[in-house]
Amino acid sequence: MALKIGIVGMNGIGMRHAACYAKDPLAEVVGVCDVVKEKADKAAETYGVRAYYSLKDMLENEPDLQIVDVTTGGIENGSWHFEPAMQAIAAGKHVLVEKPLSSDIREGRELVRFAAEKNVYLGCNLNHYFSAPAERAKQYMNSGDIGEVVYCLHKMGFNGGEEVYSPPKTMKDKDRPYFHMKAFLTHPFSVMRHFCGDITHIQTFSNQAGFRKSAGDVTVSINSIHVKFASGAAGYLISQRGDAPYGLGGWWSMEVGGTKGTFCIENCVEKVSYWRAGKSIPTIGAHPAPEVTESGVTDFNTTFNNRLHAFLEDITNGVPREHIRASGRDALAVLEYTFAAMESYEQGGIVVRPQALPAFHGDPLVM
The missing domain is CATH 3.30.360.10 (Dihydrodipicolinate Reductase; domain 2)
Known part of the structure; x- marks a missing residue:
């Protein structure tokens, strides 16, 4: 059965995700959202779904929504990920976030912590190895x-x-x-x-x-x-x-x-x-x-189809939350590396040890 998906952020990446989902039998896009009305309306017309101009309205009007795909950008391509992702997690929805998980390491850590608390799937579009x-x-x-x-x-x-x-x-x-x-x-x-x-x-x-x-x-x-x-x-x-x-x-x-x-x-x-x-x-x-x-294959964009399908497949198959492919925890790991690299550069090339990741705890329903 197809999973019902709402996409937040209908710029280039959001439209690419929508195009991938339109070809995937595991996906059914039911709503698109953007604070820029024209972008939401154009995407809604293209894919025959309802347009929303706030995630709050989409969550309230699409009670069967299962996944929120956050494709917003922002400063350093990641500053607009945290708020919609947290809002969706709080509503009990599974979330896929574009890379980077966030442009702020503290926000990235909180996203992973909160998704674990709410026991929802959190993935990130780490598509380069798909x-x-x-x-x-x-x-x-x-x-x-x-x-x-x-x-x-x-x-x-x-x-x-x-x-x-x-x-x-x-x-x-x-x-x-x-x-x-x-x-x-x-x-x-x-x-x-x-x-x-x-x-x-x-x-x-x-x-x-x-x-x-x-x-x-x-x-x-x-x-x-x-x-x-x-x-x-x-x-x-x-x-x-x-x-x-x-x-x-x-x-x-x-x-x-x-x-x-x-x-x-x-x-x-x-x-x-x-x-x-x-x-x-x-x-x-x-x-x-x-x-x-x-x-x-010469078209790099095929990696989007592969990665998005993997997320849908893992949810459909009930893969333990901590072990889905390209998880939020995986995205946090590479964000920790990025901030460690920045610290090393700032300190003249010293060796830096990235902060340890949260431990795996295991899901009692599948162990």
Whole structure:
């Protein structure tokens, strides 16, 4: 049976979510909401549902509503998530929040705490590992083909350079030094954690290209982040917001090396390559061609369909609240990493330990 969904925030992301739900047999959008009347009305007309201009009205007039999808943006792309998400949780609704969980770490912690108190599902759109290459890479790990993880290298950013640069112009990013870190690092951190587990130590060195400085742009746009995983594995993330053009692997590449093999995903959705360890492989120089799995997909936007369907599927199947894919707790983890990275940068590159996550307690109805 389809789950009844209300969407809050009908800008670009909200409309994309609505389009995904329209194709999903597990979804039935029953209402759309935006404080900008024209946006709500346009979405309502497009999808044949009722328009609302406040979440309060939607909750009162749609008693069968089961899920509230919060796709609002705001300052640093996350300042408008907290209030509607808390309102929906208080009403006993399951909630999916766009990334980042919040632009304020205290709000993120409270969202996770309150959802646990109300025993509702809280998910976040950590969609970057909902792809065929990520699924194949996870199979390599689960089958033992990677072995003990030794390192993780992740590069994620935007194509750019001085010839195509334009300075921030809106209140959400202008004069916001941490706009890129807060709005974007959720994604690469979530992928690193998905494959390699919790991060226990973070060290950050950040900068920006000279053309940004000359334009008076304060965005801390180049982030070089060294991490240690709980397993002991080493990790490195380089993320930049259009300070340079793409290099090898495009805008998104992920390599995980282990004692039995190494995989590398390129351009997120396109392909994964796997190299198996072996005595016949030379230490330096030429090495055998990898096993390459092409997805046949080049459209990154397919990750939205995959991720939203996973949330609906987990709720439909009654997956324990603490173990749904891309949960609020997972989103809080990467928000903690982001704020630890900011602290390390502010303190000249000191090593920072992110705050521990709330413990799993287990659901007595399913244990």
